[in-house]
Amino acid sequence: MTLRFYDSATAEVRDFIPLIEGEASLYYCGATVQGEPHIGHLRSALAFDQLTRWLRYRGLNVTVVRNVTDIDDKILSKSAEAGEQWWALAYRFEQAFEEAYDALGIARPTYEPRATGHIPEMHALIQELIDRGHAYPASDGSGDVYFDVRSWDRYGSLTHQRLDDMQAAADVEPEFNGRKRDPRDFALWKGHKAGEPATAAWSSPWGAGRPGWHLECSAMVGKYLGDAFDIHGGGLDLRFPHHENEMAQSQAAGRSFANFWLHNGMVTYRGEKMSKSVGNTVSPAQLLEQAPALVVRYYLGQANYRSVLDYRPESLPEAAAAVDRIRSFLTNAARALGPAAAAAAAGSGAAPSAFEAAMDDDLNVPAALAVLHDTVRRGNTALASGPADAAGAAGADGADGADGAGGTDGESVLREAYRQVGAMTTALGINPMDPQWQDAGGDPAALRALQTLVETQLQARQVARSAGDWAASDSIRDALALAGIGISDSADGASWSFRKN
Numbered sequence: 001m002t003l004r005f006y007d008s009a010t011a012e013v014r015d016f017i018p019l020i021e022g023e024a025s026l027y028y029c030g031a032t033v034q035g036e037p038h039i040g041h042l043r044s045a046l047a048f049d050q051l052t053r054w055l056r057y058r059g060l061n062v063t064v065v066r067n068v069t070d071i072d073d074k075i076l077s078k079s080a081e082a083g084e085q086w087w088a089l090a091y092r093f094e095q096a097f098e099e100a101y102d103a104l105g106i107a108r109p110t111y112e113p114r115a116t117g118h119i120p121e122m123h124a125l126i127q128e129l130i131d132r133g134h135a136y137p138a139s140d141g142s143g144d145v146y147f148d149v150r151s152w153d154r155y156g157s158l159t160h161q162r163l164d165d166m167q168a169a170a171d172v173e174p175e176f177n178g179r180k181r182d183p184r185d186f187a188l189w190k191g192h193k194a195g196e197p198a199t200a201a202w203s204s205p206w207g208a209g210r211p212g213w214h215l216e217c218s219a220m221v222g223k224y225l226g227d228a229f230d231i232h233g234g235g236l237d238l239r240f241p242h243h244e245n246e247m248a249q250s251q252a253a254g255r256s257f258a259n260f261w262l263h264n265g266m267v268t269y270r271g272e273k274m275s276k277s278v279g280n281t282v283s284p285a286q287l288l289e290q291a292p293a294l295v296v297r298y299y300l301g302q303a304n305y306r307s308v309l310d311y312r313p314e315s316l317p318e319a320a321a322a323v324d325r326i327r328s329f330l331t332n333a334a335r336a337l338g339p340a341a342a343a344a345a346a347g348s349g350a351a352p353s354a355f356e357a358a359m360d361d362d363l364n365v366p367a368a369l370a371v372l373h374d375t376v377r378r379g380n381t382a383l384a385s386g387p388a389d390a391a392g393a394a395g396a397d398g399a400d401g402a403d404g405a406g407g408t409d410g411e412s413v414l415r416e417a418y419r420q421v422g423a424m425t426t427a428l429g430i431n432p433m434d435p436q437w438q439d440a441g442g443d444p445a446a447l448r449a450l451q452t453l454v455e456t457q458l459q460a461r462q463v464a465r466s467a468g469d470w471a472a473s474d475s476i477r478d479a480l481a482l483a484g485i486g487i488s489d490s491a492d493g494a495s496w497s498f499r500k501n
Contacts, residue, residue, distance in 0.1 A: 002015055002360060003015070003016040003055075003058060003360050004016060004360065004361055004362055005231075005260055005262055005362050005363070006262070006306060006362050007260045007261055007262075008158065008239060008261040008262065008263050009157065009158050009247075009258075009260075009261045011160065013361075013362055014260070016230075016260065018060065018230055019228055019229070019230055019259060022059070022060060022061060023060060023061050023062075023063070024055045024060040024061070024062045024063070024230050024231070025062075025063050025065075025225045025226075025229035025230045025231070026048065026051065026052060026055075026062060026063070026064045026065070026229075026230065026231045026232075026233065027064075027065045027066075027067075027217070027220075027221050027224075027225055027229060027231070027232050027233070027258070028044070028045075028048045028064075028065075028066055028231075028232070028233035028234055029044075029066075029067060029217065029233070029234035029235070029238055029242070030045075030066040030067045030068050030069070030097075030112065031068060031069065031093070031094070031097045032069040032072055032074065032075070032213075033068060033069065033070055033075070033089075033090045033091075033093040033094040033097065034072070034074040034075045034078055034089075034090075034093065035078065035093060036093065036096055036283055037093075037096060037097045037100045037283070037284055038274070038281045038282060038283055038284075039267050039274070039281070039282040039283070039284070039287065039300070039311060040235065040266060040267045040274065041097065041100075042100060042101075042104060042106075042284060042287075042296075042300055043264060043267050043300050043309055044233075044234065044235045044264050045066075045101055045104075045106045046104060046106055046297065046300050046301050047233075047264040047301070047305040047363075048064075048066075048233045048262075048264075049105075049106040049107055049429065050301055050305065050363060050365065050428065050429070051231075051233070051262070051305075051363060052064055052107065053107075053427060053428070053429055054359050054363060054427065057351075057359075057427050058360075062110075063110045063111075063224075063225065064107075064109040064110045064111075065109055065110065065111045065112075065113065065220065065221065065224045065225060066109040066111075066112050067112070067113055067114075067115065067216065067217055067220050068094055068112060068113070068114045068115065069115050069213065069216060070087070070090040070091070070094065070114045070115055070116050071086070071090070071115055071116050071200060071210055071211070072213055075089060075090050076196060076197070076200055085197075085199070086197060086199070086200055087116075087199065099284075100284035103284065103288065103293045104284075104293055104296060104297045104300070105293070105294075105297055105429050105434075105436055105437075111224050113220045113223070113224065115211060115216040115220070118216070118219050118220050118223065119202050119204075119211065121219040121220070121222065121223050122188075122189075122211045122215050122216065122219040123204055123205070124219075125188075125215065125218060125219050125222070125249070125253060126145055126188050126189055126204075126206075126215070127205070128253045128254075129147065129188065129249060129252060129253055130145070132252065132253065132254070133148075133151055134147060134148055134151045134152055134249070134252040134253070135147050135148060135188055135249075136148060136181070137206045138179040138180075138191070139179070140178075140179055141207070142179060142191040142207070143189065143190075143191020143192060143204070143206050143207025143208060143209045144171075144179055144187055144189065144190060144191045144206075144209070145187070145188045145189040145206050146171070146179070146180055146181070146185040146186065146187055146188060147185055147186050147187075147188055147245070147248065147249050147252075148181060148182070148185055149163060149182055149184045149185055149186070149248070150163065150181070150182055151252070152248050152251075152252045154248070154251065155244070155248045156244065157247075158239065158240075158243055158244045158247050158261065159239050159240045159243075159244050161240070161244075163184065166184050166240075167184075168183035168184055169183065169184055169185060169186040169187070169241065171185075171186055171187035171190070171212065186212065186214060186241065186245050187212035188211070188212045188214075188215045188249070189204060189206055189209050189210075189211060189212060189215070190209050190210050190211070190212055191206070191207050191208070191209040192207070192208040192209045192210070213242065214241070214242055214245035214246050214249065215249065217242075217246050218246050218249050218250045218253075218255075218257075221250070221257070222250075222255065227254075227255040227256055227257070228255070228256035228257065228259065229257070229258060229259070230258070230259050230260060231258065231259070231260045231261075231262055232246075232257070232258035232260070232261050232262070233261075233262045233263070233264070234263060234264075235263065235264055235266065236263045236264065236265055236266055237266065238263070239261075239263055243261065243263075247261075262305075263306070264305045264306065265303075265304075265305065265306050265307045265308045265309065266308055266309075267308070267309045267310075267311055268308055268309070268310045268311065269281075269282065269310075269311050269312075270310070270311075270312055271310055282311060284296075287316070290316050291316040291317075291319070291320055292320075292437070293437065294323055294430060294432060294437040295316060295319050295320045295323050296316070296319075297429065297430060298319045298322060298323050298430050299315055299316055299318075299319035301365060301428065301429075301430070302319065302322075302365060302366065302369060303365065303366065304362075304363070304364060304365060304366055305363055305365070306362075320488075321488045322369075322373070323430070323432060324488065324496055325373070325376055326372070326373075326376055326421065326425060326430075326432055327432035327433075328455065328458075328494075328496070329376045329379050329380055329383075329417075329418075329421060330418065330421060330422065330431075330432060330433055331452070331455060332380075332383055332455060333379055333383065333414055333417070333418040333421075334346075334418065334433075335452070335455075336383060336414060337411070337414060337415055337418060341411075341415060342418065345415050345416075345418050345419040345422070346418075346419070346422050346433075348419055348423075349419055349420075349423060350423060351420060351423040351424045351427055352371055352375065352420055352424070354371045355368050355371040355372065355420075355424050355427075358370075358371060359427070365428070368424070368428070369428075371424065372421065372424045372425065372428075375417050375420050375421050375424070376417070376421055378413070378417050379413075379414055379417030379418060379421065382410050382413045382414040382417060383414060385410065454480065454485055454496050457476050457479075457480060458476075458487070458494050458496065460472075460476060461473050461476040461477065461487075461494065462494065464476065480496070
């Protein structure tokens, strides 16, 4: 096993060797809870959920920290506009994020600290930076404290920029820029301003105020993961200035900080950047209105985490067809194998080596999904061809582990395909047989009964099509459509899904 990840700091794919053998520590930036979550938030959280699952699959004990930024300028501004307490607005949107994460099967982190719960740790870090000559209080008594970027000669190393080429930090109003020694200096502590709620200020050695955005993460990482940890993650849009500033202030305070920096790509809408002002953002509610949660998870997680994911209205139906192929195979295979054999195969053993190699290679999910769907096709061949032919087809395919038991009959081929598909989908968090995905919390037994009935109709339809009885085929299709079931035909056979009105 050699795990390899692309490290943004070194701009290369490197072997991942945990700082502590058998352990892995991951911090990734969670939400600034100023509004409802959107598709970009979900994509980022899902990318690091996939990473966490794979690290655990590889036998590592993983500690995951995902922060909540529950105080900042936008939260104060939006709460004032809404006539709502800032902490009430922040908590309301925090719950909206949690509901969206839960719906998509994004596992809760080991720790999910809020910024407002770590003020003492932030004060200690600020004082340490001042003592080391890397931070200074504003001279006008405003209560602001800034990081001195020119005091740290490695500033810009994460994003590979020269200091003089960087933009000014937008930490104070233009008329107060004289508070800074350099326009690029960023706020560690923001002095309380007139008009801001008294509840949004904490006492400090430099005056009442609140933390700067970048400071929060460094303080919380230190508390939960220590001075050095394995992986820091987040969206590509956070590399600068947020992550650059996090790294600078942490290392300037004498902390090694992150060994790897992983950044997920953005989500676009028909090739264009998503923007609330343009009106082309997509919310979790909108996604879940169009497709079941498992389909949304499959769609958001099917691309390489570093690539741009382009959303189009046809994206979810394509993902639904892929999920239905997997579900149909697992359902039919379990029925063909029988309860005892299916139960024995489910969840046993490892995924194919080709799948593992793809995931080990910087989480190459597209290549891993290719192995998954090849295995589904091989399993469907075993179902359709009969015992002898299925074994021969599997051997000719040359796929890894076609018959893990070394047998030559079609049943062993089917059993191994069933086992492997279960292992791969479980590793990715997309196993349709997982109780979480059973009819969005409905009765799993009822859904299994429905699946059996629909699959029986699809088999009858295939018999009619093979005989050229198109009238009977169309009659079955139309009857299913009236029941709210849509059929998709492909080279791999027919699959079904619930139709949206």
